Amino acid sequence: MTKKKVKKYKRFERFWHWSQAALIFFLALTGFEVHDSIQIFGYEKAVEFHRIASYMFLVLIVFAIFWHLTTEEWRQYIPTLTNMKEQVRYYMVGIFKKEPHPTQKEKWKKLNPLQIFTYLGFKILIIPVMVGSGLLYMFHKTINVNNVVVISDFNLETIAVWHTFGAYILIAFIIVHAYMTTTGESPTSNLKAMLTGYEEVSDHEPQGEKQSSDKTKAEGEK
């Protein structure tokens, strides 16, 4: 059985992913310091860093949206129920029996149906909640006689509660997400792929890059 390298993640995709990871990690650290759950940088620095990082995150999001649209990569996230049952069964049963992945990755099918739902939720629910509540938080202050200022109609507590809620969801997401990377071909193959862009896969088919369905694969192994 030979191994071969398959290009899985483009350069921008990797840059985007790791910048986002770093920013979310940093925002969580500083954010929970602002929430007075932890003490690392000191309150003033934590606030300052949280703001700078949030602006960086906003820039990154703009680039990411542009990239998704121009490269048609957004199509990866069209939700589907095809294979969903198999995928759930795999994580609950099959994985313990070393069964092969039910969803084979192809160029235009990088994600399994569970991933699609999770990442789509991440993109259109969690991140918008965090960005929205974050911007309201950032520009929130009430008006006094001298300063004409924005956003006094929203209660700061409501904004803060949404932002904190999103933060907890994000942390839970990252814990599970980090673990799920170990469920690839080998425990580190997904991680390597996200770092280098290439994944080492068992070379079952002469056609090369076009990995196809389970059955073909099973046939090949037979």
Add this chain to the structure above:
Amino acid sequence: MKIRKHTNVLTLTIIVVVDILIIAGIQLFTPPDEPNLALEELRLEYTKEDSSYVDHSQFEILDQVFESAQEVTATCLTCHEGRHEEVMNSSHFNWDRISYVEGRGIEALGKNNAFNNFCIGATGNLQSCAKCHTGYGMVDASTFNFDDPTNADCLSCHADADQYVKGAGKAGLPDESVNLTEVAKTVGRSQIGNCGSCHFYGGGGNNVKHGDLEAALYNADRELDVHMANDGINMGCVDCHTAENHEMKGKLYSVSSNNVNRLMCEDCHTNTPHLSDMLNKHTVKVACQTCHIPVYAKENPTKMAWYWSDAGQLEDGEPYAIQDLLGSDVYLSTKGSFEWAQNVEPEYVWFNGKADHYFMGDKIDTTAGPVQVNTLFGSHGDADSKIIPVKIHRGDQIYDTEHLTLIQPKLVSTEEADSAFWKEFDWDAASAAGMAQTGLPYSGHYDFIETEMYWPVNHMVSKAEASLQCADCHTRNDGRLAELTGFYLPGRDNNATLDNIGYWLILLSVFAVMLHGGFRIVSYMFVADDLEMEKYEEFKDDEEKG
């Protein structure tokens, strides 16, 4: 191949652009380096000595023997024509200000009629209290001639305060020892002593009332007060408290009500004085004093509480006094018990510049907690309100249990057998005599009730390094603003339910991941070999079905 190269170039460009944006962002939101030029400019402005003041010792007209202090005033007015009208319109002379209070209407309020939490009121004791009146001979406010120009005391504010001393119990006239001719030649711009001789000693001793105004300010260092520090900018009172037509700018809400003619830090420092944008945003809701006066009464103790109910205890029929180790009275038979404190952390309230006061005769609610001698208005929802530091002076006062009014007892004895409390120690008789003087009814039944009086803290501004830090308020426990509820303060406030849910969500995720991972490891270790077989068979079945 060409297309691939093109993509690489594009990706690299994007990365570079992102980097540039990140650096630009950091630059944009990082404050410029010290020094704070606006502050330097202010310093320079106040370093310049104003030498335009006239040397009055050269004037022949002042080189005469004055028979009375009133004669000095008359002499002043020969040159300073009409200035007496300004003085006589001022609160320093009238001891009240016309103010409008919601629900009360237009009232003249000031020392003349205000009730205070210390010596209760000036009525009945003006002979002594008028020592701090910028006038001569106010024994009784109802009979005093407020229209006689020579009753205005120019010297108290303009003469050398070391030489010009008002006499004790002389209703505002100078002490016998004062040489009026010498004193008259020293007049000029008001010095700290002109203000301090009264304002530092309110309540009968240094720093008793305010807590942030005291004799230590004569020789302040920057630790005590950055503005008045001898080793600093060395400002005097009137550098900030300027006067237009003899009406001083600034006032304290122990005796004032309206949001007019206030002296604000912002007048010089603007409302965006910091280099940090984040700090400047605070000025919308937080007064400068809140962070920049972290403690008051830094040098000498101030009186924090006064319990009149303890007064009147006698030893062998004689009044006595107890002092603490620093020499401050903690008990006097005449006045009751006191509590003193030094380096006090202020308490904090919302304040919009308007206040109400207890007026003699107002009904009190004995079930509503301490009687508020003055009430500072404001709330978080009010756009004009800011958080300010206050000294809250606590204590108790005698009140009429039938009429539900606070009582102003007669304290100082002015003639034989006049029921004065400080001589006869009989609350009932003193109350009857005192209330008769104010013209209010007294039922003969009295008790004591707790009282509170609010003193905004405005002086003794600390060095920038000593000001409050973020975490002094933005902290879950025991922050400076712990008592100030009704709004969400990041770091202090949280939604406990949400935090619990979040905590369990994280724990659950970790647990689930460990459980799943654990099962995988175990199953791989023990059943890995058998699996190969099963797998083949399974897929065989699948294929047969298909």
